[in-house]
Amino acid sequence: MPHRTRPMTALLVFMGVNVVLVSTITxxxxxxxxxxxxxxxxxxxxxxxxxxxxxxAESA
Incomplete structure (x- = not known):
């Protein structure tokens, strides 16, 4: 595999994006x-x- 997977970094980025979206939706x-x-x-x-x-009502 040419690159390393970084599940913790991906999780933190995903959560950060969700926090920004939730805080701006209102x-x-x-x-x-x-x-x-x-x-x-x-x-x-x-x-x-x-x-x-x-x-x-007028026409009826």
Whole structure:
């Protein structure tokens, strides 16, 4: 075998990467999920649904 395997180093690197990912997921999640774009989109879709419901009620 041309190289030595280093299981302890690999384990430490793997755990370090996981710690970094876990510690950064909350701010990333908050940034993505609470963007004003989603709030505006949700409000626009709500208004469209209400308009469709009132239009359907008027024609009935």
């Amino acid at each position: 701010p990333v999640y908050d940034f993505v999920c609470f963007l004003p774009y989603w709030e505006r989109r949700r409000e626009r879709r709500r208004k469209e649904r209400e308009a469709a419901l009132t239009k359907g």
